[in-house]
Amino acid sequence: MKSYRVAIVGALGAVGQQMMKTLERSSLAVSSLKPLDIEQNAGKQVSFRNKMWTVETSGKGKFLDVDIALFSAGAEASEILAPIAVSEGAIVIDNSSQWRMTDGVPLVIPEVNPQALRSHKGLIANPNCSTIQMLVALKPLHAAFTIKRVVVSTYQAVSGSGAAAIRELREQSQSILDGKQPVANVYPHPIAFNAIPQIDVFLDNGYTKEEMKMVNETHKMLDPNILVSPTAVRIPVFRGHSESINLEFEKPFEIEQIVEIYKKAPGILLVDDPAQLAYPMAINSEDRYEVFVGRLRRDPTVQNGLNMWVVSDNLLKGAALNTVQIAEKLVEMDLISR
Amino acid sequence: MKSYRVAIVGALGAVGQQMMKTLERSSLAVSSLKPLDIEQNAGKQVSFRNKMWTVETSGKGKFLDVDIALFSAGAEASEILAPIAVSEGAIVIDNSSQWRMTDGVPLVIPEVNPQALRSHKGLIANPNCSTIQMLVALKPLHAAFTIKRVVVSTYQAVSGSGAAAIRELREQSQSILDGKQPVANVYPHPIAFNAIPQIDVFLDNGYTKEEMKMVNETHKMLDPNILVSPTAVRIPVFRGHSESINLEFEKPFEIEQIVEIYKKAPGILLVDDPAQLAYPMAINSEDRYEVFVGRLRRDPTVQNGLNMWVVSDNLLKGAALNTVQIAEKLVEMDLISR
Known part of the structure; x- marks a missing residue:
């Protein structure tokens, strides 16, 4: 079984915390976790699957060793960071509203339209909670x-x-x-x-x-x-x-x-x-x-x-859980390697 | 201008209290107030238009000197007491659900169907708040x-x-x-x-x-x-x-x-x-x-x-206020004497 290097952008926010919790309980094999957040949170430690991981700031160069980046940092941060992450080779699953209606960006609920994932170009949008x-x-x-x-x-x-x-x-x-x-x-x-x-x-x-x-x-x-x-x-x-x-x-x-x-x-x-x-x-x-x-x-x-x-x-099916389920579905459909 | 003897049944309840407050501010000329409530509240004093009035229990004989009885005592109490009040000569405006759908009982919002008041037989129902x-x-x-x-x-x-x-x-x-x-x-x-x-x-x-x-x-x-x-x-x-x-x-x-x-x-x-x-x-x-x-x-x-x-x-337009407005409308339409 392959395992994946996962980054969480906005790891200390309300949804980011739920993403880590949901990811921890998920079937996804995670070889490394990279929690990213704003500067004032850098250096803090988070626990994930019985190991401590250090929070870093986000930015250029941070996604070169990342397979999957789960974003929950808001639309403005996502506008700048998501293209960087994609260009550095990560698959981005973004929880903000920034890319949802963009042509060519799949907007996915695994129970509803998993087939849309097939055409992804590195960026997938998580829909609005409601x-x-x-x-x-x-x-x-x-x-x-x-x-x-x-x-x-x-x-x-x-x-x-x-x-x-x-x-x-x-x-x-x-x-x-x-x-x-x-x-x-x-x-x-x-x-x-x-x-x-x-x-x-x-x-x-x-x-x-x-x-x-x-x-x-x-x-x-x-x-x-x-x-x-x-x-x-x-x-x-x-x-x-x-x-x-x-x-x-x-x-x-x-x-x-x-x-x-x-x-x-x-x-x-x-x-x-x-x-x-x-x-x-x-x-x-x-x-x-x-x-x-x-x-x-x-x-x-x-x-x-x-x-x-x-x-x-x-916070779960409306945000963190659906994001993690998209990642699981990408693995299941063998759409993770690029 | 005529003035009216008004009873409030359930005077110490949430709606009853609002009825008194609304009645106090209304244009209705009130010559006497009779606050009625359950036994354990009998003897308590309530203030209305700068005078104190003593709470009595409700029952037979209590409506003989009443022109208008505003009821907010729930459906069960209303089932028993409203016919008594009507038979003793009071016009009952009932805030419970007991009589709302009864044929011959007008159900009235003054802004919506005041004309329904013309056919009243002593009992008028106040609609549900929503x-x-x-x-x-x-x-x-x-x-x-x-x-x-x-x-x-x-x-x-x-x-x-x-x-x-x-x-x-x-x-x-x-x-x-x-x-x-x-x-x-x-x-x-x-x-x-x-x-x-x-x-x-x-x-x-x-x-x-x-x-x-x-x-x-x-x-x-x-x-x-x-x-x-x-x-x-x-x-x-x-x-x-x-x-x-x-x-x-x-x-x-x-x-x-x-x-x-x-x-x-x-x-x-x-x-x-x-x-x-x-x-x-x-x-x-x-x-x-x-x-x-x-x-x-x-x-x-x-x-x-x-x-x-x-x-x-x-509590106001949804209950107490509409009840008092019905009383005012009865006076305005000259439908109060029986």
Whole structure:
């Protein structure tokens, strides 16, 4: 079995930490780990598979001895560093939004479109968290009944905005419980005990960038014919995005068929037992690899309509796990050597 | 000007307290206030318009000297007490779900269907909180462009479940911030830092009672031809329900027309300025009478489609305020004497 030299760019960030943890548990044979981060973190030690590794700064020359570079350093860093890493021979799997819609860069969820990996040129993009869990849930239904239209409203956790946002939710919550004014830095408004109907910046069409990611990435990965109408909302949850999804299929279906499909679908755990008050919830998704699906019920207001509730750990399947799974899939498909 | 003898049933509950506060600020001439509550609260004093009033227990004979009885004592109490109050000559405006769908009982939002009050027989029902704010927002658009279908996902505050739920969210939040296990009593699962896709009990069709209220009450009050596909979700917010609403109209529209309609619509405040990051939010709705509307944007995935975000204080327009406004409307329409 071949083993691989892996770099993690942004190793000490919220997602970077999860990447290391997920990589540690993965089947990937790692001969060396190179944790890269900003200058002030250089020299710190991280533990990986019972060995300590020293954090270095990123930059030119750092990828010459790297086979796979997992990037979670944000779009700006990725714009500069990813081409450097590719030119130095690494395969880059980038978690930022920088390259997702670039022609020729595969955007991949292993359960959805692994075949897209075949055409990679050294750079592969990891999709947006809210898109990943939605498409893992939609893919098997689309294959069976052909999805025409999706209306989705999200309930997104703060960890999607990084470690500072997690701290901010803690601090704001404590302030409010203590009867003090919450201080907002990461978000434009307090998120504690609130719902903010804005994620990422606004575009000219009145939608946010986060909302348009769900549209555009669905078209790139699953089917350009699926109509997606999104509303992305931040709520005071630490980890685990929830999504209320309304679907309209071309073909008729029975709920029992959907249940059977989900029982066999890869990466999905069906949690749908109203009698036991069992349905997917953010607090149960933490540290779990699955996309949880529940509250399956026919929508009688449209032909072949379905309502459902989909939850997943935004730091894992929504980010770190999917990145590592792409690396595993590249190995499995023998697409790693260049 | 006539003045009225008003009773408040459940005067010390979360909504009852808001009813007193709202009534105090209202234009209604109140000659006497009779606060009614459970036995253990009898004898307590409440302040209303600079006078103290003594809480009594509710029951037979208590409504003989009452013109208007505002009920917020839950469905079970209302089932027994409302007919007694009506038989003793009071006009009952009931905030519970007990009578909402009963034939012959008007279900009323003053901005939506005040004319339904004309046929009252002493008992008037106040609609469900999540329906009220939705229909205040939908009514003027329906009049202009005819709504065919609504897909709505709610983000509901805990205060809708009463004072105990407010305490539970506080206590659970503090436990989690302190690294302890949260204790759940009011809801079947912890609500702090979570999203629970269940409000009220499940029905045979897979929808919850809360969700079907939004369907049935829309049909009773606005138009039985409007198709409503709801998902009701509890989130860790103290006060203010938010709703992500997707609409499909029969007639074509321009966003500018919607803006003009909302600028003039009663009970509505348009907060929709993405450039200034301004949109409705739960934390800004507290103690406000308006239904806040924003994030207006065309939904290009369906003919004549619109997405919007609607927020209101669930204890005020969603409950106490609407109840008091019904009383005011009865006076205005001269429907109070029997």
